Amino acid sequence: MIDLARMYAPKLREGQLFSHTTAARLHGMPLPFHDQVSMTVHVTSVRGTRVRARGVVGHVIPDAVASFVEELPVVSPAQTWCHLAIALPPGYLVAVGDYVVSGRRLPGGARTPALCTMAELGFAVLQHGRRRGATALAWALPLLRSGVDSPRESMLRLAIIANGLPEPTVGLPVHVAGGLTLHPDLGYPDALVAIEYEGDEHRSDTKRWRRDLRRIALLEEAGWRVIRATDDDIADPTSLIRIIAAALRDRAETVVTRSRNPG
Structure with a gap:
């Protein structure tokens, strides 16, 4: 996915970010297997109109928060988790959320830094409001736990x-x-x-x-x-x-x- 995103990156304009399942893959979130082979790129525009191009799913999200994976502009981990609520079964939404607040366990028991905190996820859910996926997010958020390995x-x-x-x-x-x-x-x-x-x-x-x-x-x-x-x-x-x-x-x-x- 990172190679596919790099190929498309030169076409990004100011205020455009990789988002949804593309952002999730770039952040390393463990999505279900079937999405791993997807050749579709999700791009969110903070302003203007949605991107319309072959192989691209465009979105317009004015309050999207930018972060970076290497040099690539990506929607923040917390908001990306919220956007996954319309794509994942509820149980898997919890599993991905667990990863987001847990990081990965390293040999010897230490962990990589979590992608974000529970507080940041809570704020993102609040900001998400009543948009699509709100019910799934309200159900999943209290079930998230840190320290989960898979x-x-x-x-x-x-x-x-x-x-x-x-x-x-x-x-x-x-x-x-x-x-x-x-x-x-x-x-x-x-x-x-x-x-x-x-x-x-x-x-x-x-x-x-x-x-x-x-x-x-x-x-x-x-x-x-x-x-x-x-x-x-x-x-x-x-x-x-x-x-x-x-x-x-x-x-x-x-x-x-x-x-x-x-x-």
Whole structure:
């Protein structure tokens, strides 16, 4: 997408910015796969008329805020997220929003800077007003969480909430043997229940598979119950919800028993 944008960039006039899904790609937002192969460029004009050209979708947004990706003028991350509300399913809108306020996790646990803050997103939603997508934005904004590592983790969290379980904590720090601190994808710290999402790359990458096994062993050694989830559990969470609910009940009963019999 950045190469396509660079090819079109010399045609941009003053007050014109890349926007919508083009801006999202330039900002690195994880859109659904089908958009990755799109050869359409979205261009927003802050003033004047919309761009009309082959392969270009033109927009006019007088209050568009400019930012830059390398040398390319792009609508700001916060406003770009708002513009995606008319293009993405509600759950994926949350997943992209999670990325916007989370950044990417780096080896060793550090993260890249977030594209914007929750406050900036909130202001952008307020500025968006009652335009198309306003209902989806009002639903998605309170569900955004920072520290999320992938869209599938977001979808997993939403599936858990939608099925009546308490919302799990994202990326909570767990201190384990050897002075290490691990961050399970989702978890219930009071019950010591962790939920780890495992995509196909966890299975096909030998090093990652071995690292995952070691993570699980260390978490279990520290007293945590680890529940592993896949894409099948997101598509049909029935079994997963039952397993999580049972784990939470078992842990609650254990805590009560220990409190009654401290010796």
